[in-house]
Amino acid sequence: MGDDAFGTVTPLTAVQQPIGEQLIGAIERAVREHGTDAVVIGLAVNMDGTEGDRAKLARTFAGELAEALNLPVHLQDERLTSYAADQLMARTDLTHKQKKARRDSLAAATILQDYFRARRDATPT
Numbered sequence: 791m792g793d794d795a796f797g798t799v800t801p802l803t804a805v806q807q808p809i810g811e812q813l814i815g816a817i818e819r820a821v822r823e824h825g826t827d828a829v830v831i832g833l834a835v836n837m838d839g840t841e842g843d844r845a846k847l848a849r850t851f852a853g854e855l856a857e858a859l860n861l862p863v864h865l866q867d868e869r870l871t872s873y874a875a876d877q878l879m880a881r882t883d884l885t886h887k888q889k890k891a892r893r894d895s896l897a898a899a900t901i902l903q904d905y906f907r908a909r910r911d912a913t914p915t
Contacts, residue, residue: 832868
């Protein structure tokens with residue numbers, strides 16, 4: 791969850807559902823609860839910049855989600871976000887299991903920060 795006016799991001803608990811109606815329902819509930827006006831989805835881009843099957847799946851899901859929510863759904867490159875999450879937790883006293891439970895939320899927060907940064911950098915001053 792974040793505020794693009796201030797560029798602040800707060801990780802939420804990750805939704806552990808496969809892509810489909812249950813995931814859309816969980817996201818709909820989160821959107822209502824937090825008063826969200828747009829959604830950002832991570833786009834799995836290969837390190838060479840190409841898109842594979844996971845990116846195609848994300849694009850399809852983003853379209854389905856936009857239709858279900860009647861909100862804008864944006865895609866953001868998610869390369870190295872799990873690595874960044876791991877780096878944030880590297881020197882903590884968390885167990886491997888605790889780190890794994892937080893990784894997706896922290897990676898999602900990084901995706902949203904990257905999205906805000908890209909929008910800010912693209913806006914002429």
